[in-house]
Amino acid sequence: MLLLLPLAMPTYIIAYCYLELFDYSGExxxxxxxxxxxxxxxxxxFPDIRTLGGAIFVMSAVLYPYVYITARASFIxxxxxxxxxxxxxxxxxSETFWQIALPLARPALxxxxxxxxxxxxxxxxxxxFFGVRTLTVAVYDTWLDRxxxxxxxxxxxxxxxxxxxLLALERALRHGRRFHHTTGKYRDLPEDTLTxxxxxLAAIACALPLLVGFVLPAYVLVGDAIVHLSSGLSPAFWQAALHSLALAFAAAVLGVTFAVVLAYGRRQTRSKFVHVASLVPAISYAVPGTVLAIGLLIPLAxxxxxxxxxxxxxxxxxxxxLFSGTAFAIVLAYTIRFLAASLGAVESGLSKISRNIDAAxxxxxxxxxxxxxxxxxxLLRPALGAAAMLVFVDSMKELPATLLLRPFNFDTLAxxxxTLASLYRYEEAGLSALTIVLVSLAPVLLLHGIIARSRPGSSASRPIAPETKPEWALRIS
Known part of the structure; x- marks a missing residue:
């Protein structure tokens, strides 16, 4: 579970933490x-952290869990x-790993x-922060500065x-491969204890990513938050926190609502339009926030x-x-970008409900x-809660779309x-950054539980026995 913790660190937060640690004026x-x-x-x-290599190192430290999660789920x-x-x-x-297990996990990787x-x-x-010019930064500068x-x-x-x-590359790497079990009998995978x-060596290998991706940034954030606690709890902080909570809550409500409509419509109809519409969120999640902001601003304006x-x-x-340059545009951008996460959770919950219940x-x-x-x-309450939480936390962390669509003098925690890190006031940003990280820990813990329950043969992954079903479900079935 600890190896998933860097997921709670947004890239811009871990970047400013490493600048505070390793920059010329750093500790x-x-x-x-x-x-x-x-x-x-x-x-x-001393190696300069403000380089392309420094940006690659820091972003790798916080983004490796995306590969780790999919690989772990596949191996389990x-x-x-x-x-x-x-x-x-x-x-x-070792031969079994390289010749059997790893090729089977290739689509997930x-x-x-x-x-x-x-x-x-x-x-x-x-x-x-690292002074690296990318297309995303170019969009930001071209629009706001020029x-x-x-x-x-x-x-x-x-x-x-x-x-x-990138989407085409991912499809090509998978080559349309799908793997499934050929037996209904499952047993837990054996676990060996290394001594x-x-x-x-295994402990060191597992500790290093955690140290680089979470422990060191958390040390910086906690230290800054404690030292500047009194000044950090300013009216500006509470106003930014209120804005973040309100926008994220609105996006979560809209995201879950649209996800239920799309997922339930796909379940109840064979309409090609509905099925195509349910695939759109997957593409919108892949669209960067800056691109989405541009795409929304033009029609709204x-x-x-x-x-x-x-x-x-x-x-x-x-x-x-009325629409562009307002909180409405930000909520709309959040909803569109993170609808895929909400839709995935809702569809996963619907897939566990027997269609016999619908027929009855x-x-x-x-x-x-x-x-x-x-x-x-x-029946979908757990799935709806998980979907709302995912959209809520992702919205709390979203930076590019918020920067480009926010009204004047309107700040969120992100x-x-x-802004504070851009002005080299790193210590003052500690409390806001720590708040975002603490909120982001919730879906990380949820994700770990989902992966742990996905192991074939585990008691959590087995279907509910008839005698443990609710009474009303027994009557319908």
């Missing part, structure tokens, strides 16, 4: 100058029968790498090409102008900005909407961290 170099008596940077050599789901068959044919443990690449393409905070929406749109189109290229040198022109001509009143309800005279309200939604 490490300051301590070195104090110990060895060095006066300035010319007296010693593999049947022990395949591994035992390989061993009985004379292959060693490709999906994890694609997710990490998409998150890298979406990042704006980390690369900005005032050229057309130029930002052109760069966004180039980024969109990269997104579709001696192997155990020590056009709608605002049309309404304003109509009100001026009819009533002589100017309505101003319809024969008893229940309508489709009536079945949704009286049967499916009560934008507050970005």
């Amino acid at each position: 490490v170099q300051t301590a070195m100058r104090g110990v060895f008596g060095w006066q300035n940077a010319r007296d010693y050599w 789901a593999q049947s022990v029968c395949v591994i035992e068959a390989s061993r009985t044919l004379g292959r060693s443990a 490709a999906a994890g790498v694609a997710l990490a690449l998409m998150e890298t393409l979406n990042d704006i905070g980390a690369v900005e 005032g050229s929406l057309a130029g930002a749109t052109q760069i966004a189109c180039v980024m969109l090409v990269f997104v579709f290229a 001696g040198a192997k155990g020590t 056009g709608l605002d102008n049309a309404i304003d022109d109509a009100m001026r001509s009819l009533f002589g009143v100017s309505t101003g900005l 309800g319809r024969t008893l005279g229940a309508t489709v909407s009536g079945m949704l309200w009286t049967v499916h939604l009560p 934008t507050q961290v970005f």
